[in-house]
Amino acid sequence: MIFRGWIATLVATTISGTIAAPSLAPRNDYLQRVLDNIGPNGKQVPGASAGVIIASPSTQDPDYFFTWTRDAALTMKMLVDEFLHGNAGLRSYLQAYVKSQAILQTVSNPSGALSSGRGLGEPKFYANLTRYNGAWGRPQRDGPALRATALITYANWLLNTRTNANLKEVKEQVWPVVKNDLAYVGEFWNSTGFDLWEEVSGSSFFATAAQHRALVEGAALAKRLGQNCAACESQAPNVLCFLQTYWNGKYVVANINTGVQRSGVDANTLLGSIATFDPAATCSDTLFQPCSARALSNLKTYVDAFRTLYTINSKTPKTSPVATGRYAEDIYYNGNPWYLTTLAVAEQLYLAIQTWSTVNVIEINALSLPFWKDVYPAAKIGTISKRSNGKNFNKLLDAVLDYADGFVAVVHQYTPASGALSEQFDRNTGAPLSARDLTWSYAAYITALSARRSATSNYPQVPSWNAPKVPKIPSTCSASSAKGTYVPATGAGAPPGQGGCTVLIAFNLNATTYYGENIYLTGNVTELGNWRTSDSIPGDAGGYTSERPLWKFEVELPENEVVGYGYLRLEDDGEWLKETANRTVSVPKCGASETVTVQDAWVGPTGIPS
Ligand SMILES: *[C@@H]1O[C@H](CO)[C@@H](O)[C@H](O)[C@H]1NC(C)=O
Ligand SMILES: *[C@@H]1O[C@H](CO)[C@@H](O)[C@H](O)[C@H]1NC(C)=O
Numbered sequence: 001m002i003f004r005g006w007i008a009t010l011v012a013t014t015i016s017g018t019i020a021a022p023s024l025a026p027r028n029d030y031l032q033r034v035l036d037n038i039g040p041n042g043k044q045v046p047g048a049s050a051g052v053i054i055a056s057p058s059t060q061d062p063d064y065f066f067t068w069t070r071d072a073a074l075t076m077k078m079l080v081d082e083f084l085h086g087n088a089g090l091r092s093y094l095q096a097y098v099k100s101q102a103i104l105q106t107v108s109n110p111s112g113a114l115s116s117g118r119g120l121g122e123p124k125f126y127a128n129l130t131r132y133n134g135a136w137g138r139p140q141r142d143g144p145a146l147r148a149t150a151l152i153t154y155a156n157w158l159l160n161t162r163t164n165a166n167l168k169e170v171k172e173q174v175w176p177v178v179k180n181d182l183a184y185v186g187e188f189w190n191s192t193g194f195d196l197w198e199e200v201s202g203s204s205f206f207a208t209a210a211q212h213r214a215l216v217e218g219a220a221l222a223k224r225l226g227q228n229c230a231a232c233e234s235q236a237p238n239v240l241c242f243l244q245t246y247w248n249g250k251y252v253v254a255n256i257n258t259g260v261q262r263s264g265v266d267a268n269t270l271l272g273s274i275a276t277f278d279p280a281a282t283c284s285d286t287l288f289q290p291c292s293a294r295a296l297s298n299l300k301t302y303v304d305a306f307r308t309l310y311t312i313n314s315k316t317p318k319t320s321p322v323a324t325g326r327y328a329e330d331i332y333y334n335g336n337p338w339y340l341t342t343l344a345v346a347e348q349l350y351l352a353i354q355t356w357s358t359v360n361v362i363e364i365n366a367l368s369l370p371f372w373k374d375v376y377p378a379a380k381i382g383t384i385s386k387r388s389n390g391k392n393f394n395k396l397l398d399a400v401l402d403y404a405d406g407f408v409a410v411v412h413q414y415t416p417a418s419g420a421l422s423e424q425f426d427r428n429t430g431a432p433l434s435a436r437d438l439t440w441s442y443a444a445y446i447t448a449l450s451a452r453r454s455a456t457s458n459y460p461q462v463p464s465w466n467a468p469k470v471p472k473i474p475s476t477c478s479a480s481s482a483k484g485t486y487v488p489a490t491g492a493g494a495p496p497g498q499g500g501c502t503v504l505i506a507f508n509l510n511a512t513t514y515y516g517e518n519i520y521l522t523g524n525v526t527e528l529g530n531w532r533t534s535d536s537i538p539g540d541a542g543g544y545t546s547e548r549p550l551w552k553f554e555v556e557l558p559e560n561e562v563v564g565y566g567y568l569r570l571e572d573d574g575e576w577l578k579e580t581a582n583r584t585v586s587v588p589k590c591g592a593s594e595t596v597t598v599q600d601a602w603v604g605p606t607g608i609p610s
């Protein structure tokens with residue numbers, strides 16, 4: 001074990017000349033800042049419902065006053081870990097989250113409804129737990145997996161306490177929510193969706209890694225509860241097999257099955273290693289553990305992509321810590337470093353140190369050597385064991401620790417005196433940018449610092465998720481899916497009577513539009529916004545051609561009902577034009593074999609560009 005004081009280390013980093021005068025002390029008030037962004041009492045987020053974690057209090061430029069399933073779940077995992085580490089006061093937040101998610105699972109939305117599972121892939125909701133109908137990158141398939149992981153961690157703690165009340169809480173409240181999420185992962189892991197940055201439709205390493213973890217620990221929790229997660233057991237090996245295909249021999253390609261042309265070097269992949277860290281695992285390449293040669297080679301490739309990209313990095317020596325962003329091609333707010341991605345580099349390395357300190361051996365191979373040479377120029381290929389070569393072993397760990405601390409120091413350097421962490425900092429000036437007080441930024445800081453404490457002291461590690469000791473991968477990867485069943489978690493607070501069965505209806509509309517004009521679908525059910533234009537469903541013009549001016553909609557509607565509907569044009573100046581036709585569709589009963597596709601052509605006024 002290495003024991004180093006936080007401040008001493010950062011001073012050492014400064015003396016070696018890497019960082020210009022960073023602020024030295026770690027922040028202790030960030031947990032409160034996270035809680036300030038959670039309803040109903042969070043002081044930054046008035047109006048947010050109980051247990052709802054808001055992404056940022058910012059309501060414009062950008063408007064992040066929503067709850068994202070992913071950001072909320074990652075934040076909740078941090079809160080569960082802090083709770084396990086002894087912060088008993090967080091329990092009420094955990095319980096309120098369970099209830100809020102039970103409700104949210106039943107809220108049908110543009111991705112679908114609960115009965116088919118599809119609705120669980122909706123990325124974001126209003127702070128009051130209602131659906132958001134605006135155009136968005138949906139579905140996103142990492143959310144249910146991450147939520148399952150946060151809740152399974154809590155469920156295992158409840159089970160470990162062995163009290164009747166806690167047993168009841170797991171069985172009646174936590175498990176029914178988790179079960180829906182696991183069913184979703186088992187059914188949809190092999191379908192495309194949007195990545196964690198909500199830009200690329202395809203398959204995302206971060207999502208696949210999170211899905212594999214959720215299925216593995218879901219199977220284990222089911223067993224503990226005397227239940228069974230058949231989908232977890234049948235799908236996990238195929239998910240792990242698929243996960244291997246993101247590896248290109250040098251780094252992890254963040255997004256595959258996409259038409260987007262990018263290098264694939266992306267913080268997605270470091271965040272994936274972090275989210276699936278298991279302190280009981282070894283440095284497994286198959287599992288992309290933080291200390292694996294693959295993950296280290298990937299980390300180096302990722303960090304190097306930012307060395308010359310940002311002006312604020314330009315004076316930094318070639319192998320020193322720098323500010324990093326999401327991916328090099330990023331143009332959001334002109335493409336800047338992010339706090340949470342820079343912290344991810346540090347966190348991956350702190351987690352790696354935890355594993356090396358447990359297994360007491362470091363293997364340097366041809367793949368990881370370039371990483372090691374950056375942090376320790378004398379590094380050579382070989383096996384350095386603590387027992388036979390303790391001095392070198394400790395030197396290597398200290399070098400990694402220094403390097404990791406350097407990334408935290410970069411974050412400190414660009415944190416304003418108030419301590420507030422926004423989403424990004426300016427690539428040229430280092431000034432904070434985009435959404436203020438980003439919940440995920442604070443959560444990332446806390447998890448990074450906790451990982452450091454566990455790497456350098458007896459501070460407890462995060463619990464194991466039962467990662468396979470010897471991961472077995474099928475000899476060929478199969479495309480697969482397990483049909484899920486989805487039930488409202490009424491015991492946890494899901495409204496009774498919600499989540500009735502729905503049927504997927506495809507609407508194909510011929511409507512010639514000009515560039516900038518959009519088509520929406522509306523109707524007399526909640527799913528179609530009850531004729532309110534503001535709640536109507538945006539159409540998809542992905543298949544629009546001059547031969548066929550096609551606008552597509554896929555909506556889940558309540559079974560066995562006649563639904564009235566119509567289309568709307570949204571003009572480039574914000575004006576709505578309504579169709580003059582009265583249309584109805586008969587939704588069949590669930591389970592009817594027919595799939596319903598409606599073919600329509602626009603009837604009514606056409607628009608003119610303003
Ligand atoms: C929920 O919040 C949205 C956005 O602020 C608002 O438009 C809507 O009216 C609210 N719905 C309810 C039921 O309060
Ligand atoms: C589904 O799984 C197969 C087998 O691993 C893989 O080739 C394919 O790309 C996957 N597709 C998606 C969308 O996950």
Ligand SMILES: *[C@@H]1O[C@H](CO)[C@@H](O)[C@H](O)[C@H]1NC(C)=O
Pocket residue numbers: 524562563564584
């Ligand atoms: C919706 O409109 C259709 C067609 O006019 C009608 O048959 C149906 O009863 C209406 N449904 C509701 C819930 O009002």
Ligand SMILES: *[C@@H]1O[C@H](CO)[C@@H](O)[C@H](O)[C@H]1NC(C)=O
Pocket residue numbers: 580581582
């Ligand atoms: C559509 O239905 C409404 C209300 O039922 C009626 O007033 C209107 O005349 C109908 N329009 C057409 C074009 O049939």
Ligand SMILES: *[C@@H]1O[C@H](CO)[C@@H](O)[C@H](O)[C@H]1NC(C)=O
Pocket residue numbers: 510547548549599600601
């Ligand atoms: C939509 O357009 C296609 C191609 O022109 C045509 O074949 C089809 O019949 C049209 N559908 C309707 C409902 O008009």
